[in-house]
Amino acid sequence: MAPIHIPTKQQALVLPEKQGKFVVREVDVPKPGPGEVLVRAEAVALNPVDWIVQATGMFFTQYPAILGWEAAGTIVQLGEGVASVVVGDKVLHPGVIGDGNKLSTFKQYNATPADLVAKIPANLSVDQAASIPLxxxxxxxxxxxxxxxxxxxxxxxxxxxxxxxxxxxxxxxxxxxxxxxxxxxxxxxxxxxxxxxxxxxxxxxxxxxxxxxxxxxxxxxxxxxxxxxxxxxxxxxxxxxxxxxxxxxxxxxxxxxxxxxxxxxxxxxxxxxxxxxxxxxxxxxxxxIFGSPFIPDRRELAVGLYRHITSLFSSGELKPNHVEVLPGGLAGIPAGLDKLQKGEISAVKLIVRPTETA
CATH class of the missing domain: 3.40.50.720 (NAD(P)-binding Rossmann-like Domain)
Incomplete structure (x- = not known):
């Protein structure tokens, strides 16, 4: 495989201040630490909690802030000690907000723990895979x-x-x-x-x-x-x-x-x-319930789940949500969150493709 170019800067959807308006802004690409991987995000999903956080200011005390709880894409870099996946693997993974915005997913490159990624089965698209984690x-x-x-x-x-x-x-x-x-x-x-x-x-x-x-x-x-x-x-x-x-x-x-x-x-x-x-x-x-696999007392259970996600979906025992892809890349997220807030979405998960961000 030819070397993968990893830029130092990327586009992200940023909340510049409490209860502010989302803006697309250039930020640093995170570096994966020990036991982590860097994933080039090809699809990220929207969730009701995103508009709730923006509207209420809950969870964040420091700004600018980046939201997003799940994504799917291609592994482009491995942190120290990672042997369970390789560069080039297509994976899905959860995110979490806070922590200096390193693990949130409304951006083009996301760092995440290697034990909380799952390879995307061949019968799912990257868009479908991004709808799964949260x-x-x-x-x-x-x-x-x-x-x-x-x-x-x-x-x-x-x-x-x-x-x-x-x-x-x-x-x-x-x-x-x-x-x-x-x-x-x-x-x-x-x-x-x-x-x-x-x-x-x-x-x-x-x-x-x-x-x-x-x-x-x-x-x-x-x-x-x-x-x-x-x-x-x-x-x-x-x-x-x-x-x-x-x-x-x-x-x-x-x-x-x-x-x-x-x-x-x-x-x-x-x-x-x-x-x-x-x-x-x-x-x-x-x-x-707070559905985060990053909480220590439920990490073991979550890691066990992620070991089986690929087989559960490839066998058809689990089926992903129906998805709707919004235009505009990361810039399309605010309009999608507005639809979620108004209750206009039923039985479908909204997806954007960060690579399509202008």
Whole structure:
């Protein structure tokens, strides 16, 4: 292979100040440290958390800041001690904001730990691969991470681990917001873990698609709260120990909490809590998951997942989100985030290609 030229500067989408407007700006290309790789980003994905961070100023105390939580592309440089991949490999990987913007992904070159990359299987495009990390991490950690601050439901073993396939056979599972990016993976992981029935709330236009992923029943997301709870109870009389709220509105939380049996866990994707304390009981737990594999107490679980991502997707056991590629490279991200904020996106992940940045 001919040597790969690595520039010293790159284009990035930058938030110059708290609650400011995004701008494309030249920044340094990061250098991979020991155990890290440098990836030339060919596709990055947008997520609702990006517009929330921009609008509220949460997470950041220092600016300029760069956002972005997932990407896919080509490895162009190896850090010291990396032997699991080689230069030229096509990979997907998660990102994380902060840390001097080194690991965030709204830029053309991203450094990331080598144990949190997965080779892109031949049956996926780079665009599809970029849609995987954050949503899959959030679904997986929400279900299988141990309890704790921003921890999970502690299901064990995970379906990519020995003895994990079918472990929860015959137990019902509920996901609120099944057509969301996280919801689609929660359905698929629940299927691999053996849960049945798998009950999802979603727009009924997405019902057939969600059933193709493993949902056995789809309830209209627009049903009133009491009607949705009744619909779940009509489907199964078995105790429900896990419900996953991927939307986190007052209605979805109330539905998820109410359908749980004693000893059950509601996994919530945000810090928002809408259930009054007087209506909470000590026998039901709510956990607010933060889907980052960089948190130390869930790193081992995440590394195990990334070892299996290639085979899980190449075999078709997991399927990626549908994607929509936006024009303009990194400069196209703000318009895409505006669509996410307005709720105009359904059952699709928005992608941009940083190489197309003018």
């Amino acid at each position: 949503a899959l991490d959030t679904a997986a950690l929400g279900l299988y991470a141990r309890p704790g601050e921003r921890g999970g439901a502690s299901l064990s073993p995970a379906p990519w681990e020995a003895g994990g396939r079918g472990k929860y056979r015959g137990q019902p599972f509920v996901v609120l917001g099944g057509a969301s990016s996280v919801g689609q993976y929660a359905i698929q992981l629940a299927r691999l873990s053996g849960f049945s029935p798998i009950i999802a709330t979603a727009s009924l236009k997405n019902a057939d698609y969600l059933k193709s992923l493993g949902a056995t029943h789809v309830i209209d997301r627009y049903l009133p709260r009491d009607s949705a709870v009744a619909a779940v109870r009509d489907i199964t009389k078995e105790p429900i120990f896990v419900a996953y709220d991927t939307i986190s509105t007052e209605d979805t939380q109330q539905i998820g909490y109410e359908v749980l049996t004693s000893g059950g866990t509601l996994v919530n994707v945000t810090l928002n809590r809408f259930i009054p304390k007087e209506k909470m009981t000590p026998d039901k737990r709510i956990t607010d």
